[in-house]
Amino acid sequence: MRSYLFKKYSLQQYMILLITSLALFMETLDTTVINTAIPTMSQSLNVNPIDLKIALISYLLSLAIFIPISGWIADKWGIKYVFISAVFIFISSSLWCGFSHNLWELVMARALQGLGGALAIPSGRLIILRTFARYNIIEVMSQVAIIASLGTMLGPMFGGFITYYSSWRWIFWINIPVGLLCIGLASFWVRHESPKKVIPLDKIGFILFGSSLAGFTFGLSAFSESTMAESSALYITGNSLLLMFCYIIYSRRRKYPIIKTQLLHIRTFRVSTLGNLFSRLGFGGIPFLVPLLLQIGLHYPAQISGMLLAPIALGITLIRPFTLRLLRFFGYKKLLILNTLFLSFSICAFYFVNSNTPLYTIIALTFAFGFLISLQYSCMNSLAYASIQSDELSQATSIISTLQQIAQSFGVAISALFLRYFSMHQPGFSLSLPVFHSTFLAMGTITLFSTSVFMELKKEDGREMIEIP
Secondary structure, three states: OOOOOOOOOOOOHHHHHHHHHHHHHHHHHHHHHHHHHHHHHHHOOOOOOOOOOHHHHHHHHHHHHHHHHHHHHHHHHHHHHHHHHHHHHHHHHHHHHHHOOOOOHHHHHHHHHHHHHHHHHHHHHHHHOOOOOOOHEEEEEEEEHHHHHHHHHHHHHHHHHHHHHOOOOHHHHHHHHHHHHHHHHHHHHOOOOOOOOOOOOOHHHHHHHHHHHHHHHHHHHHOOOOOOHHHHHHHHHHHHHHHHHHHHHOOOOOOOOOOHHHHHHHHHHHHHHHHHHHHHHOOHHHHHHHHHHHHHHOOOOOHHHHHHHHHHHHHHHHHHHHHHHHHHHHHHHHHHHHHHHHHHHHHHHHHOOOOOOOHHHHHHHHHHHHHHHHHHHHHHHHOOOOOOOOOHHHHHHHHHHHHHHHHHHHHHHHHHHHHHHHHHOOHHHHHHHHHHHHHHHHHHHHHHHHHHHHOOOOOOOOHHOOOHH
């Protein structure tokens, strides 16, 4: 059997790997580079650091709103054209982000950036799914993620150094050359697929579903705002839940709903989506919390904070070659349960970090988190496609990608909410070290409870993804 690193594919398949890796690298770089710049950006834009999380959420929220129709768009206009257009939108909005002069201008630019990401990431995943055999998907996704994890590694480092030695605005401009290279390669190597005959777009369902997601996420985020009354946040959240209820009733009468909920009757797909949702509620906000802990709680400068976050990507990279072997040894059910437990413990371990904690201990904690989070993503995401038919790949990709981004934005909002709640008991609502300790403990507990989702799996579930026919 060929080794992991030297498995032979055609030249066109290798280029597909490179192109999709570059797109994901660009997205992860942009997502992580902002984290270490939050304290400096909050001073420049004259806002509270907690309030700046709306710039993170607006991007994730835009992803969640538009991903459900990404598969439909790719089928209607052709996956190559959609992928290239999406990357162009992403880098154009990155340019706008760097020129933002206030928080709400930045929020709008990030939302447009989310539109580009909502089309680029799922279409890139679809390109891979249509290029490689199913039993190669885990291995291929791991190879893509190894390159993409460089974005996770370089993002905090670039963010720290750029913020310290230059202007924070450059953190949004560094991914533009990567995007241009991705567009150039995709124009030549991605095969053109003729637009397919698509089902009618459920416009009313899209409006109901998207408005509900946007309102609920914004309402949840508003609970931690320093400038918005709790009654307003409660009103927004309540109306959003009502819109979602209306969508559920409406979609049952539709032949082609915007979200094909029938796929949730498939056990492996259902566990994957619910696992993504509930476990990310716990660990989705950690990349937002750790830089704040290091810079505000421990008073480390931005460039040191960035260096201490780099081991997360190192952990992500090192586990990738062994993911398939671990899955074959343990199986999906046992590995997901064990890994979620360890992931919960790694988050709770930040409770013990203080000003006397050696740097190598913080490095070990961030490395362990990256190691475990990478394994969690690989297992949950690949499990979703175990029992999905080829003609349902677009719908399945849209649903799983939507749930991932919803949960990620909820994770950031919940972590900010805990920070706000625990800081209420501190003089002047300060973000002291005990506030961060309590928040990490709460997020770790949420992750621990998500373990119960994976107990629904059976021992043989997911074998289609890990056994060669």
